[in-house]
Amino acid sequence: xxxxxxxxxxxxxxxxxxxxxxxxxxxxxxxxxxxxxxxxxxxxxxxxxxxxxxxxxxxxxxxxxxxxxxxxxxxxxxxxxxxxxxxxxxxxxxxxxxxxxxxxxxxxxxxxxxxxxxxxxxxxxxxxxxxxxxxxxxxxxxxxxxxxxxxxxxxxxxxxxxxxxxxxxxxxxxxxxxxxxxxxxxxxxxxxxxxxxxxxxxxxxxxxxxxxxxxxxxxxxxxxxxxxxxxxxxxxxxxxxxxxxxxxxxxxxxxxxxxxxxxxxxxxxxxxxxxxxxxxxxxxxxxxxxxxxxxxxxxxxxxxxx
Amino acid sequence: xxxxxxxxxxxxxxxxxxxxxxxxxxxxxxxxxxxxxxxxxxxxxxxxxxxxxxxxxxxxxxxxxxxxxxxxxxxxxxxxxxxxxxxxxxxxxxxxxxxxxxxxxxxxxxxxxxxxxxxxxxxxxxxxxxxxxxxxxxxxxxxxxxxxxxxxxxxxxxxxxx
Amino acid sequence: xxxxxxxxxxxxxxxxxxxxxxxxxxxxxxxxxxxxxxxxxxxxxxxxxxxxxxxxxxxxxxxxxxxxxxxxxxxxxxxxxxxxxxxxxxxxxxxxxxxxxxxxxxxxxxxxxxxxxxxxxxxxxxxxxxxxxxxxxxxxxxxxxxxxxxxxxxxxxxxxxxxxxxxxxxxxxxxxxxxxxxxxxxxxxxxxxxxxxxxxxxxxxxxxxxxxxxxxxxxxxxxxxxxxxxxxxxxxxxxxxxxxxxxxxxxxxxxxxxxxxxxxxxxxxxxxxxxxxxxxxxxxxxxxxxxxxxxxxxxxxxxxxxxxxxxxxxxxxxxxxxxxxxxxxxxxxxxxxxxxxxxxxxxxxxxxxxxxxxxxxxxxxxxxxxxxxxxxxxxxxxxxxxxxxxx
Amino acid sequence: xxxxxxxxxxxxxxxxxxxxxxxxxxxxxxxxxxxxxxxxxxxxxxxxxxxxxxxxxxxxxxxxxxxxxxxxxxxxxxxxxxxxxxxxxxxxxxxxxxxxxxxxxxxxxxxxxxxxxxxxxxxxxxxxxxxxxxxxxx
Numbered sequence: 003x004x005x006x007x008x009x010x011x012x013x014x015x016x017x018x019x020x021x022x023x024x025x026x027x028x029x030x031x032x033x034x035x036x037x038x039x040x041x042x043x044x045x046x047x048x049x050x051x052x053x054x055x056x057x058x059x060x061x062x063x064x065x066x067x068x069x070x071x072x073x074x075x076x077x078x079x080x081x082x083x084x085x086x087x088x089x090x091x092x093x094x095x096x097x098x099x100x101x102x103x104x105x106x107x108x109x110x111x112x113x114x115x116x117x118x119x120x121x122x123x124x125x126x127x128x129x130x131x132x133x134x135x136x137x138x139x140x141x142x143x144x145x146x147x148x149x150x151x152x153x154x155x156x157x158x159x160x161x162x163x164x165x166x167x168x169x170x171x172x173x174x175x176x177x178x179x180x181x182x183x184x185x186x187x188x189x190x191x192x193x194x195x196x197x198x199x200x201x202x203x204x205x206x207x208x209x210x211x212x213x214x215x216x217x218x219x220x221x222x223x224x225x226x227x228x229x230x231x232x233x234x235x236x237x238x239x240x241x242x243x244x245x246x247x248x249x250x251x252x253x254x255x256x257x258x259x260x261x262x263x264x265x266x267x268x269x270x271x272x273x274x275x276x277x278x279x280x281x282x283x284x285x286x287x288x289x290x291x292x293x294x295x296x297x298x299x300x301x302x303x304x305x306x307x308x
Numbered sequence: 309x310x311x312x313x314x315x316x317x318x319x320x321x322x323x324x325x326x327x328x329x330x331x332x333x334x335x336x337x338x339x340x341x342x343x344x345x346x347x348x349x350x351x352x353x354x355x356x357x358x359x360x361x362x363x364x365x366x367x368x369x370x371x372x373x374x375x376x377x378x379x380x381x382x383x384x385x386x387x388x389x390x391x392x393x394x395x396x397x398x399x400x401x402x403x404x405x406x407x408x409x410x411x412x413x414x415x416x417x418x419x420x421x422x423x424x425x426x427x428x429x430x431x432x433x434x435x436x437x438x439x440x441x442x443x444x445x446x447x448x449x450x451x452x453x454x455x456x457x458x459x460x461x462x463x464x465x466x467x468x469x470x
Numbered sequence: 471x472x473x474x475x476x477x478x479x480x481x482x483x484x485x486x487x488x489x490x491x492x493x494x495x496x497x498x499x500x501x502x503x504x505x506x507x508x509x510x511x512x513x514x515x516x517x518x519x520x521x522x523x524x525x526x527x528x529x530x531x532x533x534x535x536x537x538x539x540x541x542x543x544x545x546x547x548x549x550x551x552x553x554x555x556x557x558x559x560x561x562x563x564x565x566x567x568x569x570x571x572x573x574x575x576x577x578x579x580x581x582x583x584x585x586x587x588x589x590x591x592x593x594x595x596x597x598x599x600x601x602x603x604x605x606x607x608x609x610x611x612x613x614x615x616x617x618x619x620x621x622x623x624x625x626x627x628x629x630x631x632x633x634x635x636x637x638x639x640x641x642x643x644x645x646x647x648x649x650x651x652x653x654x655x656x657x658x659x660x661x662x663x664x665x666x667x668x669x670x671x672x673x674x675x676x677x678x679x680x681x682x683x684x685x686x687x688x689x690x691x692x693x694x695x696x697x698x699x700x701x702x703x704x705x706x707x708x709x710x711x712x713x714x715x716x717x718x719x720x721x722x723x724x725x726x727x728x729x730x731x732x733x734x735x736x737x738x739x740x741x742x743x744x745x746x747x748x749x750x751x752x753x754x755x756x757x758x759x760x761x762x763x764x765x766x767x768x769x770x771x772x773x774x775x776x777x778x779x780x781x782x783x784x785x786x787x788x789x790x791x792x793x794x795x796x797x798x799x800x801x802x803x804x805x806x807x808x809x810x811x812x813x814x815x816x817x818x819x820x821x822x823x824x825x826x827x828x829x830x831x832x833x834x835x836x837x838x839x840x841x842x843x844x845x846x847x848x849x850x851x852x853x854x855x856x857x858x859x860x861x
Numbered sequence: 862x863x864x865x866x867x868x869x870x871x872x873x874x875x876x877x878x879x880x881x882x883x884x885x886x887x888x889x890x891x892x893x894x895x896x897x898x899x900x901x902x903x904x905x906x907x908x909x910x911x912x913x914x915x916x917x918x919x920x921x922x923x924x925x926x927x928x929x930x931x932x933x934x935x936x937x938x939x940x941x942x943x944x945x946x947x948x949x950x951x952x953x954x955x956x957x958x959x960x961x962x963x964x965x966x967x968x969x970x971x972x973x974x975x976x977x978x979x980x981x982x983x984x985x986x987x988x989x990x991x992x993x994x995x996x997x998x999x
Contacts, residue, residue: 033902036590037900037902039591040590040591040594040595040897041594041595041598041897042594042896042897042900042902042903043900043902043903044900044902044903045902045903045904045905046903046905048872049872049873049905052868052869052872052873052905053869053873053875053905055865055866055868055869055873056866056869056870056872056873056916057869058869059865059866059869060916060940060942061940061941061942062940063913063938063940130474130475131475134475134497134809137497138497204588204589205588205660207588208810211588211810211813217909217910217911217914220911220914221910221911221913222911222913223913223914224913224914224940225940228913228914275590275591276591277589277660278584278587278588278589278592278658278660278661278664279587279588279589279664279810280660280663280664281664281808281810281811282497282808282810283497283808284663284664333550333759333760333761334550334553336699337550337761337762339760359677361677361680361693362680363680363771363773363790364773364775364788364790364794366775366786366788368777368785368786377775379762379773379775383693383698384698385698386695386698386699386700387699388762388764390762409678409680410678410679410798411678411679411680411795411798413798414794414798422514435507436506436507437506437507437510437927437963438507438510438926438927438963439507439925439926439927439963440927441926442926446962448512448515448962448963449514449515453962455962457962457963460926462926462929462965464970464971465933466930466933507927508881508882508925508927508928508931509882509883509922509925509928510882510925510927510963511882511923511925511958511961511963511964512958512961512962512963512964513961515960515961515962516957516958516960516961519960527957528957531884531957531981532884533884533885534883534884534885534886534887534888534889534982535885535886535889537884537886578889581896582892593896594896594897597892597893597896597897598896598897598898601893601896601897601898614890614982614984615886615889615890615982616886616981616982
């Protein structure tokens, strides 16, 4: 019975199917808002589902000379890690008692799996542009991960040095969301920008720059494998803002969370549409120097309880 | 005030290269005829000392031989100084301008490819425009070219030669 | 470790097939090999098989973006050969269309440049304001592209008196929007970070590679055929040449943006001073001889050379598009920059490499519309546009 | 299953743009249909960067000897089923370029073409109509 429940939670709610359906819907919101900014009408609501269905039913070509296992492992890693992340976020928000020591560390590793999947897939494609894309993905990962970890450290400090996810949410219930303090704002900004980079949205869509390296790591992907990448991206678009809300904006176990969630989504889409793409060295500089210093400042402020 | 060709410049050219025959077609179109051996020095003089810009070179297959026209332009006065030379058809060779004028690189490659003129001293005289499967001895802009491309069969699977 | 990163022949960066081999070390470009010819259709081979009056339609199809520039330079070359001067009104008409085309082309580039740096909002916004210009072309000449306005000895179509206010109205809109784009693009710190000091082409290299147009003017090499060798109405109007010294991609973008303002100025003056009279002189025969025509296309100087032997066809017709010189200069401009920059630099010269009027719509083998029906549809749309602009 | 596949294809045709030796106008008009006035994203049409992702190839211009092998390669790389849509008069027939030594004729001699959209260049309306007709024929 327990096994069935666990499987249900991983595959249907709130795991794979739920987060994929919501995530794909969010990509529609993204495309629609983008279109409105462009003075266009934009696609109908079922568009991402049609894209997904079509990709599932199309031929999947495996490039000559590339490893089959690695070629499919890449997209699979992303889907699995995002499903687990969705389950963890939901269970810990609605039932903070299910949290265990160090689960935040697990989440950091889960978040790292998605770019690793892209790097594996890109390197397995045997295409010079895909390998350029993979190496850019790697560089960008190293760029945003450092300030991202600092931002998490701010949150942990503010929660009283607790690395239990449930405790962070409970601490916010007790003292009010961390966002309403100076260091909390810094943490939120840093996590938001890292989210932008993790989602590979402009200005940080450097690994898959269509006009430079033709979709980068995804260049050789088609059919089911590409659908998996697309759905990973959609699930990330769902889970990452939730992660941000639960860390600094008091969790999402209430109705207000929907509004907060939409606000963050729209913010991400606006940043995406009002900036050109950065160069990889500029992104590195931006995250390590600009955002890096900001996050250290936040850490100091958090230490003094501001 | 309309700017046009300068008499001083033409006088200087006549003094330095006495064999040049000059024809003034219109105030801004000057044609100068010179023998093949002198083209290199003459072009060098125009480019380096007079700061003329090489616009393009035209190759024309005529009855008397292969005619090459180097179109130089002096942008200050907007005048075209065209150097004309004729190469006999049994010896299609001329000194390349690329060593001192990088702009001539593609121009000479194109003339070599379409008319079969050899440019001596050109660093990279490979075909520029035609396909890898094109016969190098077919020069479509020559007078004796008789639609030989219709004979080249194409492999429908690979797109190369059959 | 040296690797080869191919750009093309089919690559979203370019609309046309070209092949750039970037030889890179990590992300840094150390060398560039350019392989062209994917677009080689042999115009110079076809041209002597057509009559003098058919050639403008062929050269129009060299490039769809500068489809006014090539016929323009061609008719100037033939007029130079035959010593014909077209009537003043046709000169003004040709100048107006030439300048409107420049605006259209620069806006096209600006939009695509936005797309290349991942800024699709710029692309969409710029192209939104380019669209009414295409309507204007359709209104004046009956086609959105491929205008067919140039004719040996004059212009093929007249601009009617009632169209003048429509053009003026569009120019007012454009002036306002161009100021907005100039401010928005040049003040954006992220755009500046991407474009400044990227792909610098020094003045020496610009002279050695004999580049033309905005590419040369962005490198401080002040050449512009409209100023140096004024033809048609260009010496009767007052405008400024835009030159920047930096030589980077931003300078080229600035040249193009500010040139649009100058084009607006030229068109306004032409509309104001346009004389009455006929729009063509009759040219019965082209005497033996040769002629050179040059026109400042949006990308630089277009050069046409024709030779006549007195028959009804040219003996030789040489075409030199500005991109032929500009693209070759990429070899020096791209060295030492990253792949991301290389893509931008290759696009910054506005590379252009470059169809007929028979139209049928087939539906499962059955002919649905004939050419006549489509022509009718087209007329109806033009009428509709006219009505809309009247309001 | 077949119906689902058809629905997916009809509602989400991703196109890859193959320009053989065009004069640019058809290509510009293709980009034009993505911009605010026409906005084909309403129908789910998206221009993609790799032939691997494409459901339809938009081919423009005339074929010449140098780009034919590349066009065939792109066609091979596209996952099937895929549509081939010939846009512009040149893609349907070499027309004015027929006498040239380098031009080797229309696309349908080498790859199966599903729809022809003639015109020089076809208006954006005509391109959208052609793509819609192609989808209706599926």
